[in-house]
Amino acid sequence: MAVTKLLSLALFITFLGVVNNGRVEASHSVYPQLQSLTAVNVLQLHRTGFHFQPRKNWINDPNAPMYFNGIYHFFYQYNPKGAVWGNVVWGHSVSKDMVNWEALEPPIYPSHRFDKNAAWSGSATILPNNKPIILYTGVDQNNRQVQNYAVPANFSDPYLRRWIKPARLNPVVEPDQGVNASAFRDPSTAWWLNRHWRMVVGSKRNHRGIAYLYRSRDFFHWVKAKHPLHSAPHTGMWECPDFYPVLLSGKQGLDTSVVGKHVKHVLKVSLDVTRYDYYTVGTYLTDKDRYLPDNTSADGWVGLRYDYGNFYASKTFFDPAKKRRVLWGWVNESDSTSDDVKKGWAGIQAIPRTVWLYPNQRQLMQWPIQELESLRGKKVKISHRKLMTGQRIEVKGISAAQVDVDVTFFIPSLDKVEPFNPSWSLTDAQLLCAKKGSKIQGGVGPFGLLALASENLEEYTPVFFRIFKTSIKHIVMLCSDARSSSLEDGLYKPSFAGFVNVDLADKKLSLRSLIDHSVVESFGGGGKTCITSRVYPTLALLENAHLHAFNNGSQTIVVENLDAWSMKKPVTMN
Ligand code: DQQ
Numbered sequence: 001m002a003v004t005k006l007l008s009l010a011l012f013i014t015f016l017g018v019v020n021n022g023r024v025e026a027s028h029s030v031y032p033q034l035q036s037l038t039a040v041n042v043l044q045l046h047r048t049g050f051h052f053q054p055r056k057n058w059i060n061d062p063n064a065p066m067y068f069n070g071i072y073h074f075f076y077q078y079n080p081k082g083a084v085w086g087n088v089v090w091g092h093s094v095s096k097d098m099v100n101w102e103a104l105e106p107p108i109y110p111s112h113r114f115d116k117n118a119a120w121s122g123s124a125t126i127l128p129n130n131k132p133i134i135l136y137t138g139v140d141q142n143n144r145q146v147q148n149y150a151v152p153a154n155f156s157d158p159y160l161r162r163w164i165k166p167a168r169l170n171p172v173v174e175p176d177q178g179v180n181a182s183a184f185r186d187p188s189t190a191w192w193l194n195r196h197w198r199m200v201v202g203s204k205r206n207h208r209g210i211a212y213l214y215r216s217r218d219f220f221h222w223v224k225a226k227h228p229l230h231s232a233p234h235t236g237m238w239e240c241p242d243f244y245p246v247l248l249s250g251k252q253g254l255d256t257s258v259v260g261k262h263v264k265h266v267l268k269v270s271l272d273v274t275r276y277d278y279y280t281v282g283t284y285l286t287d288k289d290r291y292l293p294d295n296t297s298a299d300g301w302v303g304l305r306y307d308y309g310n311f312y313a314s315k316t317f318f319d320p321a322k323k324r325r326v327l328w329g330w331v332n333e334s335d336s337t338s339d340d341v342k343k344g345w346a347g348i349q350a351i352p353r354t355v356w357l358y359p360n361q362r363q364l365m366q367w368p369i370q371e372l373e374s375l376r377g378k379k380v381k382i383s384h385r386k387l388m389t390g391q392r393i394e395v396k397g398i399s400a401a402q403v404d405v406d407v408t409f410f411i412p413s414l415d416k417v418e419p420f421n422p423s424w425s426l427t428d429a430q431l432l433c434a435k436k437g438s439k440i441q442g443g444v445g446p447f448g449l450l451a452l453a454s455e456n457l458e459e460y461t462p463v464f465f466r467i468f469k470t471s472i473k474h475i476v477m478l479c480s481d482a483r484s485s486s487l488e489d490g491l492y493k494p495s496f497a498g499f500v501n502v503d504l505a506d507k508k509l510s511l512r513s514l515i516d517h518s519v520v521e522s523f524g525g526g527g528k529t530c531i532t533s534r535v536y537p538t539l540a541l542l543e544n545a546h547l548h549a550f551n552n553g554s555q556t557i558v559v560e561n562l563d564a565w566s567m568k569k570p571v572t573m574n
Contacts, residue, residue, distance in 0.1 A: 026120060026185070027237070027272045028060065028085035031337060035079065035086030039344025046518035046536050049402040049569045050375050051331075052101060052349035054091055058083050058340070059347040061240060061313035062328035063090055064124035064134050067321055071158055072098050074328070075134075076349070077121060080106065083340045088118055090136070093574055094159050097371045098326070098352050103574035107150075107163040108136060114148050114171040116141045121240055123189040123315060125197075125219075125256075131155065133219060134163065135187035135199060138171060144181040146171035147201060149220065169220045176224060179203060179212070186240040189317065190219070191257040193286060200229050202238040202269065209235035209269060209300075211243070213289060229267070230291040232299035236273035240313045243267050243291065244325060245284070246357040246364070253325030253356070255318050259286055264361060267291050270313050271301060277314050277329065278303045281362060296362045302427045304363055308498030309480055309532035310334060311350055326369060327353045331519060334482070334492040334534040350521055350532055351514055358528065363501065365527040368514060376404060376565035385559045387447060387551035393559065394548050399566040401452065401545035406512040409447060409465070410558040414504065416443035420468035420475050426499070433479035433497030438462035439552055447551040449513055451520045452485065454539035455546060461485040461535050462550070463522045465500070465509050476500040476509065478524035478531060485535035493535075500529040508560065515547070516567070 042056045063075035078091035089109035093101040108119050115138025122136025134150045148170045153162035175181040183204050190199040200211040213225040245254045245263040268279040280293035314329035329350045340346035353366040380397045438446045448464025468475040478500050482493040502525050514521040521532045551557045
């Protein structure tokens, strides 16, 4: 798409996001007549088995994930009255393993002049005396977006059920002159440096996306820095900025305040224009208090994504118990609003993922938290099986609608790899996936998994690789193609895709997919490229769902090893 076209699209969508029905709002679609339509029945059909979701109603952004005294806390944007966005309060669930969850009462909701019109997204910081504090966006009585704080009412309650928002100091940050008061939200976790706390708030000026930087000595009085931490032209509103250090090598996570030569920094922004999450890897110039992405890391929608599918408004936190950084992301529905209302629920969270820097220091790696494996039940294994052109191997003996499958493919020969046409875009794998799909025969590939397949393949979601070559290297594409996922019309069925940066020296490619009734969450190349698709089969349901490995390339592929586990449901899920 030409840049000018993109810009006008940005303008248009951003405009839609600011004013709708005369109210200031985030850029979620607003259906006033549906917002408070209480669900009579909660339809179970496409509900997930092991993904986080509340019992009913709408859920969006993850908020303030944190670990405190042996308990993981997870907050989220939640409509307690209906299955579409609106009436948003903070839901709250607690867990000892991020697999089993117990829902508590919403602790943060509009109640004061500084959040009279909404209580939107925010983040937690653990103060040095081991006291958690939350910063969140309130929409105040004048419809301005302001930043407020909330603290636990009673630290001896292990679940931190009640939170208070002291009226004396709130709001702690107001939009000053020059800041767009209807695009000023989602405070990050704060970090401590040179005797000051620092945090960023997402914003935009015209089409420039901005992460405004604020400093404070006491967490209650914040001063805006002269320069933002970072900004980028033509990227539109930056929602939910997240800024954190990653070790140069190793999987261990770091506290958000760590700086030094042994780390790089990551800045993630959720681009309102495209509704995907993008990150850059770079350097935090602490003397200038600015972040500089590496020249291998592009800002904006040509840049790296956490997930090339349905994944937005994500947030990480440092888990001191397991010394890891954990990523949460919201996975919205791809069905229609009327379907959501019928279902009585909408939105899930992706499985929490451990994130770390890949040794080439240019991208992150992501992998489902280890605790998920506690839900693995019956296991099936397939080893050293050839997949000739057009062949499929069915993975039998597991419940294919609720399964964790991890496969390593071996590519005997790369001689017949298809040339990469220079006219194809290297920044838009989705377009290429749409063009090539899972059936058009290539040289090496398409090969991969057919998830949620009906018996006669009327429905299936292929997650697969296709390999191309230029004169200098191989290009590996991972697709998660929802176009044949359901016989139902009128659904959003995108052919999501991303490139996987691997050199194929060992001629192996791995793929893990978490398949859970209406979600297929995939990790290619050991977590280099992730894609989450929402799908709504009509036939491939429960015991009528099937799982296959397939190869539609002209070259034989070997399933070197495939492990599949039927997944149990958590004992408690909200
Ligand atoms: N959702 C929240 C906002 C945020 C947006 C409102 C991102 O704080 O910018 O529900 O999905």
